Amino acid sequence: MLAAVHRWSCSKRLEEARLSVPALETVVSFTVVAPEGSADSILQAMSRLVASLDPVLDYRGRNGLGELNRAGRGVPEGDLRLLLVQAFMLRDATGGAFEPCILPLVGLWGFHDEPRVPSSAEIDSARALCGPRCCRMAGDTLVLSPGSGIDLGAVAAGFAADRAFDLAMESGAVAALVDAGGEIRCGGDREWRIAIRHPREDGFWDVLEVSDCGVSTSGDYESFVMSDGARFCHILDPSTGMPESGVASVTVVAGNCTVADGLSTALAVGGPDLLEIVPESLWTGVLFVLETDSGLVERRFGVL
Incomplete structure (x- = not known):
């Protein structure tokens, strides 16, 4: 999961407000910076939008x-x-x-x-x-096909974050951040600092400074089942039907959170080699934390 903080210098009368609501099987948190007197109504509109998406997705x-x-x-x-x-x-x-x-x-x-x-x-x-x-x-x-079905859980939170963010900016917010269970869309007239969770310990692996982007982290620590001492995480490789292995976490920075969300899932399955086929136009930066025999190893691609 990602944590988020922000920083700015005010040049006009602005107010900052936050709201967290349960949705999409997680907690969705909104932060807006807007002209005084408008932040609360923007937050309520964002909350209603996400609530309307929940049963549809x-x-x-x-x-x-x-x-x-x-x-x-x-x-x-x-x-x-x-x-x-x-x-x-x-x-x-x-x-x-x-x-x-x-x-x-x-x-x-x-x-x-x-x-x-x-x-x-x-x-x-x-x-x-x-x-x-x-x-x-x-x-x-x-x-x-009979017996088949679609699960959009790997992109639904990112999509909801994008939609809520867009609504905030269209409603007059100067800056906004949406954290949908760790899937983050942020932007506006601000720089945001996004903390990446350490996949094996309490605390953070790194902190990224970003603006106007989507950030998503997928990791084998989020949901898993143990069997005979082995960890089977919730991210499944469609080609084998088995959980991915070897990627402790992967963080993707992209132009929006839907793409970041989906790519972080795919890269957790395919690892760094998958970047050879993923169009570079879809992502800005990728940070892998890989599980190796000698411990956790970091690999970075693009601009972070």
């Missing part, structure tokens, strides 16, 4: 993605359509290391409910229901 929701998964086909609209377009773009950009059509595997491992380590046969059966061959667009209609 939830794979088990009563409408939106949940309804599409249950029906096996449908015409996605509004925010769901926008996010699906970005999710499919990220799948193509990462060679499938990011895969939205992965719900059977996620459900099998039980990371949303009761985690367990499934058998190899179970994993093979679930893998057959995942991937682009099980999810296609027929005109404006999304068609899923």
